Amino acid sequence: MVGTTSGYEAAVDQFVTKMRRRQVVGSQSSAKLTAELLRLVVSHQRLPSSGQAAALIEAVKAVGVRIIAANPIELALGNIVRRVLHIIREEDVSLASDSILDSTLDSDDEDEFGNVARRSALSAVSVAAATRNTLRAPSLYNLLESVPGTAATQVARVPSATESEARSRSGDRNLMSRKLKHNVIEAITELLQEIDNCHSQVAEQALEHIHQNEVILTLGRSVTLREFLKEAKKKRSFQVVIAEGAPRYQGHMLARELADVDLQTTVITDSAVFAMISRVNMVIVGAHAVMANGGVVAPVGLHMVALAARRHAVPFVVLAGVHKLCPQYPHNPDTLLNDLKSPSEIIDFGEFSDCLDGSPGGSRTHVVNPSFDYVPPELVSLFITDTGGHNPSYVYRLVAEYYSPEDYVL
Amino acid sequence: MFPAGQLASTCHPYMIIAYRAGHKMKVSNLPVTEVKTGLDIPAGGVTFEWLRQAEDASLHRDQEVHTVAGVYGGQPFSVIEEFNFWRGKPELAEAVAAIKALTAVIKRSEASTMMGLEIELRNASDALKAWDETSISLTAGCNLFLRYVTRTSAVEYEDIAAGKARLIERGERFGEISQKARRTIAMLGQDFVHDGCTILTHGFSRVVLALLKLATANGKRFSVICTEGRPDNTGAEVAKELLSVGIPVTLILDSGVAYMMEKVDMVLVGAEGVVESGGIINMLGTYQAALVARTMNKPVYVAAESYKFARLFPLDQRDMSPSPRHVDFAEPIPPEVTVENSARDYTPPQYLTLLFTDLGVLTPSAVSDELIQLYL
Structure with a gap:
């Protein structure tokens, strides 16, 4: 069933190596590369005559598990894999219900007032309802409809049930197989465009949030944030306070970039955030990932900023493209795995060589250089995504919109 | 503000929302008869469903008197006894027992229309709820099942026998559904x-x-x-x-x-x-x-x-x-x-x-x- 290989195997290997070596930086570019890779996988996958969606899901999952393992900290990879799986499921269901509707239209033509037509129309409605139910996340609404069984059989059942329904009705299997693939590829291309446009989509909302003469505080550097501030600068004049974001000091770079568009910026040390926060109108930051409960995985230091903002009742706004939205809850220490960077960013080896690891006196000094903080949802005032502003308590709805519950665990 | 149990005994769940939202709406153009039943027109205007439910509610008022131990199919049958029978089973939650009891009501029902069946069920569930007003999961289970019946009968089945069979099947499997629910929760929570x-x-x-x-x-x-x-x-x-x-x-x-x-x-x-x-x-x-x-x-x-x-x-x-x-x-x-x-x-x-x-x-x-x- 999965016999076809090599078509994309090399590309996957290359991707995995790149990810493992951390050669791709930033969740947007990772997300984009993942979507492109999965498009390749889908287009190269040879599909069997039955259970195509299942085969496609299987193939994407197999690749997905590998690339997630290559860089488990970049949650965008897993998000895109799940998005693509959701796309496949969705396209499959819409194809199945389309073909059923077609067949009922045919029978209507043959026998306009006959019993047969009416019955088939009726069953078509119920089948369509059933397929819709299979795609929908479990809810109180369809609790009584659901068929008991273990989760595993349910996952297997979903595609096969719709498939068999479709098979019994649609005449041309071959056409349908090409159609499924074609639709999925088209949807992935749309997804790619969405990832490409996410900065501008987020930036579009800048004027609603930034007002004349406001003071904005941020920490470190984020591309989404830069575009957001630049967009606001077109119509408003305001000030930005940038905490430098030790030890990578990306705040310096952001200050430079903003100065180039004539934005008034003040650079402060990270430790001066609390001193400055009382003069600030709003904190706006970029995120690494947004968890399903509304918690944020963000560059290190942001939890502290969020707490300072809460202390002075300053709104804490997080910018995030939808590809950063992660359907998992931060229960698992694995998902919150921090990238521990090289200690050389913090101290020079020469200064401490006598008390670091490997020195004759033993290792008395440890240097820890984590890259992320987890900011709990209570501290976040607002998320601004490509689809608009959302409350942290609304994130679960976004998750339900973009992912299938079967794929939460791959 | 109002416990659902109290209100539901006088009107359909759907009406609670209309009732709550009622103070925001114009009531001047309501016919007098409708005011008597305590129903307000929903925000979206008078829909077919609303009319039907209003009718149900007023029908159900007349029959309320003889609900507690209704006579179904000639032999005496009490939904409460049925409920207690199911509740006695150790692994069954109260809501499940309630749904099983209501399923038994469907089994014994001689109603010839889905509407009639719904009314019978509503009476039975009101009797159950009135019998133990303190139990929240009992009320919730009854409401859930009634809602399901309303939806099923409205959408899918014109044939009463098929509709009944479907409802009975679903009701009987609810025990399994609840067992599965427990397993799912355990899996997610662990x-x-x-x-x-x-x-x-x-x-x-x-x-x-x-x-x-x-x-x-x-x-x-x-x-x-x-x-x-x-x-x-x-x-x-x-x-x-x-x-x-x-x-x-x-x-x-x-x-x-x-x-x-x-x-x-x-x-x-x-x-x-x-x-x-x-x-x-x-x-x-x-x-x-x-x-x-x-x-x-x-x-x-x-x-x-x-x-x-x-x-x-x-x-x-x-x-x-x-x-x-x-x-x-x-x-x-x-x-x-x-x-x-x-x-x-x-x-x-x-x-x-x-x-x-x-x-x-x-x-x-x-x-x-x-x-x-x-x-x-």
Whole structure:
């Protein structure tokens, strides 16, 4: 069933190596590369005559598990894999219900007032309802409809049930197989465009949030944030306070970039955030990932900023493209795995060589250089995504919109 | 503001929303007859469904008198006895028993239309709800099933026999659905239990036990602190159950929650009912455990099946039908002393971190979403 290989195997290997070596930086570019890779996988996958969606899901999952393992900290990879799986499921269901509707239209033509037509129309409605139910996340609404069984059989059942329904009705299997693939590829291309446009989509909302003469505080550097501030600068004049974001000091770079568009910026040390926060109108930051409960995985230091903002009742706004939205809850220490960077960013080896690891006196000094903080949802005032502003308590709805519950665990 | 149980006895669940929203709407153009039934026109104008339900509601008023022990099919049959029969089974939750009892009503029904069947069911469920007004999951189960019947009959079945068969089949399988729900919750929730953590639990909940047992079966090592759970001694029961699968247990007094909280990593409780606000109604003491946990920044997790979601919106602790429980005090107390002995309390949603349900892990705000989907 999965016999076809090599078509994309090399590309996957290359991707995995790149990810493992951390050669791709930033969740947007990772997300984009993942979507492109999965498009390749889908287009190269040879599909069997039955259970195509299942085969496609299987193939994407197999690749997905590998690339997630290559860089488990970049949650965008897993998000895109799940998005693509959701796309496949969705396209499959819409194809199945389309073909059923077609067949009922045919029978209507043959026998306009006959019993047969009416019955088939009726069953078509119920089948369509059933397929819709299979795609929908479990809810109180369809609790009584659901068929008991273990989760595993349910996952297997979903595609096969719709498939068999479709098979019994649609005449041309071959056409349908090409159609499924074609639709999925088209949807992935749309997804790619969405990832490409996410900065501008987020930036579009800048004027609603930034007002004349406001003071904005941020920490470190984020591309989404830069575009957001630049967009606001077109119509408003305001000030930005940038905490430098030790030890990578990306705040310096952001200050430079903003100065180039004539934005008034003040650079402060990270430790001066609390001193400055009382003069600030709003904190706006970029995120690494947004968890399903509304918690944020963000560059290190942001939890502290969020707490300072809460202390002075300053709104804490997080910018995030939808590809950063992660359907998992931060229960698992694995998902919150921090990238521990090289200690050389913090101290020079020469200064401490006598008390670091490997020195004759033993290792008395440890240097820890984590890259992320987890900011709990209570501290976040607002998320601004490509689809608009959302409350942290609304994130679960976004998750339900973009992912299938079967794929939460791959 | 109004417990669903009270209102539902006079009108259909759908009408509660109309009734609540009623004060915002114009009532001047209402015909007099409709005002009498206590119904207001829904915001979207008069729809077909609304008219039908209004008709149902007025029909149902006339028949209310002889509901409690109705005679179905010639032989006496009491829905309450049926309910008690099912409730006697150890593994069945109250809501499941209620749905089984209502299924039995369908089986015996001789109604020739779906509408007639619905009315019979509504009467039976009102009888059940009136019989035990304090039980939230009973009310929730009845409402859930009635809602399902309304939807099924409206959409899919013109043929009464087929419709009935379908309803009976669904009703009978609900036991399985609820078993599955418990397994799903255990699966979802056990991810939150990690090695070396200490869990505080309060009250006896089969879901919580299932969750903890699954976690330990998956090789997680953790310990549990359970409260004594006076006056029902739920703590002793929980401790026995947990010890049987090798989970270390510490038993504390109900008043020792704050004392122990610094050692606790998370609070995990079940729920008797989950209300529209996303808060829970559970054994007395849950509220205070949640408050202490919030003060000490510990997460509070709730494990509850989705059929416990109830259309209630308690505004404070006394905004529920009271459910007193007999309490024995060691010292004889003079009769002048008032004893406040509620068996349960309401924990507002802001003190809950997440709810583990068979619909997935939900934030408290997601609960009302699910309820709106079902009832609106």
